[in-house]
Amino acid sequence: MNRLLGIMMVAMVVLACNSQSNNSNHGEQQQAAMDTAGMMTSEAEITYDTALVANKKDPVCRMPVRMGVHDTAHYKNEVLGFCSQECKTAFVAKPADYKLEMK
Template sequence: MKAYIGLFLITTLAACGGNTSHETSDSSMAATPEEVQYDTSLVANRRDPVCRMPIKAGIYDTAHYQGAVLGFCSSACKDSFLLKPAAYTLVMK
């Protein structure tokens, strides 16, 4: 049993890089674009123009288009929109 506990502790310390202080730098705590949510009142559209998901369900990325800020449910939808914006219909507020 002691061997298992020792192996567990060694594995845990190795996984943490030996850092047991639990202090992190600001860059390791930075949110990825998928984790950031924006206020729906700050965008001009009601639905994601690509997948048609209601924006009130959550905005994870934004883009400026024709003087307006548009909200998107994901970076993938934003990227698709920016490649061919004329292919998508906007549902504005």
């Protein structure tokens, strides 16, 4: 029961973070490049080592960076990790609106 609840919570966090995308990025996501095996790939599949970022949680959606860092930004001499391009864009537009939780 606890395992199922944990899986459901992780799924909700991931879906909440991804729901912040806007329609202007939808076309870019559909134009993912074909790799040599003929499978679809996209930039969203790129992840960064969580040890390289200074924050514990994505400042926008509050997802723990241990769940995966898909984009980074420099802020006040630190490298911050974000779960998605959308979260990074929101943070960069108004960084004072978000609370940083550093390691």
